[in-house]
Amino acid sequence: MAKQIIIAGGGVAGIEAAATLADMGHKVNIIEKGSSSGGNAVRWHALFPDRRPAGEVISYLNNRVRNKNIEVTYNTCVNKVRHHGSSLVINLSSGEELKADAFIVATGFDLFDASRKEEYGYGIYDNVITAPELEDMFNGGSLYTADGRVPERVGFIHCVGSRDEKVCNHHCSKVCCVTAVKQAIEVREMLPGCEVFCFYMDMRMFGPYYEELYREAQEVHNVNFIRGKVSEASNTINHKVAVKVEDTLAGRPLRMEVDLLVLMTGMEMSATGASLAEASGLRRGKNRFLSVRDNHMHSNNSDLPGVFYAGTCTAPMSITDTISHARSAALEVNLYLSER
Amino acid sequence: MKTEGKKRIWSEYQKNVPDDHFFYVRSCIRQSFFPGSEQVFLKILRDDLGKDVFEDPRHTTCTGIGYHGDVVPFETIQTVVARHFALATEAGYKNIAISCVTSFGIYTEILETWKHFPETLVKARENLFKATGRVFDLPETISHASDIIYKFRDEIAAKAKYALTDITTGEPLRIVEHIGCHYAKMFPKHGIGGAEFPHVLVGMIEKWGGSVVDYPERRHCCGFGFRQYLVQANRGYSLSSSKKKFESMEPYQPDMIVSNCPGCAMFLDRWQYAINEIDGITYGKDDEGIPSLTYEEMAALMLGYDPWEIGLQYHNVQALPLLRKIGVEADPEKRFISKDGSRLPEPAGLINNF
Amino acid sequence: MSQVSQQKFGFGINKSRLINYDKGDRRVRQYITDREPTFKLCFSCGACTAGCTAGAHATVNMRRVNVYIRRGELEPIREEVTRCMMCGKCLLTCPRGVNTRTVMALAAEAMKKLDRNEL
CATH class of the missing domain: 3.50.50.60 (FAD/NAD(P)-binding domain)
Incomplete structure (x- = not known):
């Protein structure tokens, strides 16, 4: 039987x-x-x-x-x-x-609820979105800000809800780094005039061809990588998103405005x-x-x-x-x- | 901007602010910086709202400035605060109302320490008893005075004679709110609305008809920083922090700044004078400065208190343009004349002195 | 410190340490990238700097120079880019194949052109 x-x-x-x-x-x-x-x-x-x-x-x-x-x-x-x-x-x-x-x-898994990282203003600032929401845009075939502009600058924040004691998640969600690199390349291909920045703590390219994808992002697609965890995002008068991050490799605080800020939400039980x-x-x-x-x-x-x-x-x-x-x-x- | 997102956060950070019977502890510095604020807070609570507020003249500084300036050890400040609790206990009060954000931060830090390290509470009781023979009960509630005004914002709105709107256009005034760092950054749960999107001043402003400016450096420290301003040569750090905020808020053309912290309200006022002296810059519309008020002053204006009775003339940036916008009739000539007709000292370097 | 603040206050308005990316000058970055595309490959491991002959005794930090040029912050590295001794040790050691020696030479060249308004 x-x-x-x-x-x-x-x-x-x-x-x-x-x-x-x-x-x-x-x-x-x-x-x-x-x-x-x-x-x-x-x-x-x-x-x-x-x-x-x-x-x-x-x-x-x-x-x-x-x-x-x-x-x-x-x-x-x-x-x-x-x-x-x-x-x-x-x-x-x-x-x-x-x-x-x-x-x-x-x-x-459940995706981390990005609104728990209050400092990034997800659910408040219109142009702060999550990685799956960017996938929705890719599926829809176009990329616009909430107010209908073609983004000239897109930022990705790695480790949102991962490696973060403040949200009780000590673990690394593993796949977000390479997802950010993949999405960064896709944004660059979709909008060649758009600058792309990844704000990361470590680049954890653990799988086969992940490191190669990271290299390709730099070499072919001119994606910018800034090592530092974004401490806060805020709205500007032009509906852009201002981010504060330490450029840890320069040892100085850095500020920049982006049109769209993508949060690489991690995995939770x-x-x-x-x-x-x-x-x-x-x-x-x-x-x-x-x-x-x-x-x-x-x-x-x-x-x-x-x-x-x-x-x-x-x-x-x-x-x-x-x-x-x-x-x-x-x-x-x-x-x-x-x-x- | 999606306000539902902010409302969700605000709903998560509500705290128990009692309805009555407060033991009020004053700030060391506010009575000289904004001479009418604490007095008018008491008047609003007692006369306008009919609340019981008790003050004990034996209450002293919390020594917070010394603590943050590295000259008062933690054990000492715990004993000082324990003595304040003893005064409240002796008077039969369980609700502490704190004027100063530094003190508020000290009280919350000490209560949290006692909670997580009970042996420190035992030690504080022992130290206090040895030094003064006093004993104390832990307070049931700890409120910053802005929490209390927030709680009664509807009652104040019901009695208000003015609103935070421009009487000529009918538009809400654009208001920058600034929260002292030690109000919620250390313990977000003790602040109404938490640390990232505090609601304590926003709730007052919106209730009274104003609109809040959410500018990029909203959450940045004013630069008070204790050690930064205590040493004259270091004050550039303090000044530059405020400047960063002014530059960030400038494009929004705010009509006023409201703060809930002694140092913030003071520096966001006085540093406009200093920057004006050094660089000749002002940050308001049409070369005006931006009036920097305390929340008690704002509440008092709404309730129709005389601006010169609550000490608005002793701000470097004069509130005259603001008063005209909200329709408060106050004779500028009477600013520095005391009730008995004698001249009050007039500060130098006033901005908006017209 | 201006004279007013010196006399009147004893302190002044401090210079910001912030890298304001929106105000950066990325012409030098463009000049180098156009001529030596391997410039883009650096991932800041610091191997170049670890073995640098000049860097052992003077402020020459090729890794940091790369970062500052990318951000468009040129003032802090103005002197540094002229101090390379062209030994080639960095080139030998770079795991990403950045033509580091040429990058340094181009950086010095670009800075001169910048001063002469030729960029």
Whole structure:
């Protein structure tokens, strides 16, 4: 008899884990809180480092999820998972109770709410936007300020909500640096007359071809990099945004006006994942993401038998790493079920 | 600019300001800088709003200037503040109302220290008892005097004789608000509206008909800086900080500056004189200076107090253009004549002296 | 300090330490970039400065010079750009392939042209 697996979350990790298990002949039920699958990725226009259209990955996932062994339940959250005899009992927000042989948490991440960094005036100053909002503009094919001007200068603030004790996030969200570089290049290509500035603390180009993209941004696209964390943004009389930053490499404060200020919002443990973890006794780390059983050898395992983790519910990850992590979660589940 | 975003922040930083029964602690310097401000605060609270405000003549300086000037140790200032709490306790008051932002910062810093390091509170009690034989209860509330005016802004608006509008055009006056650094930058939760978008003065200004100028250097320090102005040779740092703000607000042509801090209101006034002497520059419209008022002076003007009774003439930048805009009839000739008819000293180098 | 403030106050208006990017003069940057595009590649590691012969005993900081030229802040590096001894150690060490020696020479050249109003 086919084993029943339930996955919380129908984003990149959830779908990839489900499809890998379905290919092995298992029955999978994805419980997705939203009304469609794909998670945070569906909002993206293009992906680093090669800037392929994000739609290609989304259609790959859509094809993967169309499998006779996969059922997706939308507009529903998993509230709790617990052991009952030899199987798992999963409580849904609909009040329904499901039985499963294995369970994968793939609840992903929430984007940091940029308005919590009050000093940047997000939600107050019209021309302060977030990275996903810039992706929306790329998807729309045009780039304007709130008052309809073609921007002549765009600034990117790295580490918004990451590496910042003031918002209780000590962790690095990993993908924002390279996303800023990618977006900076896209702005330069879309508007060749527009100057672009990245305000960064460190450039964390951890993945293959990320460093090369950074170099390309400087060499080919004339993107400017200023090392320093922006301390405050304010409105000017001309509806521009004035930023204050230390040019740490010059050792002096620097001020400049930009037409559009993009906040590179980081990743936080998703609220739905957090409440599932609290209700089910799943251990979380100081960064509030789920703690894996072993950082090196068992990064898909929880402390509970039959409960596994996939993707950014454990830590910030790129899509590449999320897909790999989801596949390895599927392998772990398969191994677990075959040993029972 | 999206005001909903500001309103959301304001709703997150509200504090408990009591309705009545205040133990008022004065500032060391305000009575000479703005001679009528504290007096008119008391009059507004007692006479216009019918509140009970108690003052104890034995209240002293909080020694904040000495503390920030590195001559008074933290343990000493804790004991001084403990003594003030003891005076309040002896008088039966639980709500402290603080005139000065430096003191307000000192009080909040000490209360937070006592909260997080209870052994320091034990030590402060011990020190105070050894030195004076006094004991004290911790206050239930700590309000800056601007918090209190903010709380009663609707009541003041209901009794107001004037508004912050230009009577000839009907337009709201453009007003720069400046918040003392130690009001909320150290502990945003103790300031109404927090540190980045404080609402304490904005709430008064908008309630009384004015519009607030959000200029790029709004959040910048006035440069008071204790050690910067205490040493004469260092005062250039202080002056230059204010200048940075004036240059930033200048394009908006503000009609006045309102501050909730002794040092800020003073320097944003006096440094206009100094810059005018040094460089011949003024920052208001038509070569005028920008009048720099305290929030009590602003409230008093709304309520119809005589500008010369509340000491507006003792600002370097005279408020005459402002008074004309809001329609307050005040004879400039009477500025420096005291009630008994004798001449009051007239400051030199007045700006807007027309 | 003006005479008025000296006599009257004993202090004056301090010069701002701020780099006001909007007021910077980026003609020297343009001059160098046009002639030596590797100038853009610097990521401020400081290897050039670490081994600099002249920098060991005088204020010559090639990394900082690069930053200041990019920002358009020329006054602080006016003297510095003339002090390169052209040994080439920086060129050897640069991980980004910046033609550092040429950058320094072009910077000195551009500064002279700037003074003669030729930029």
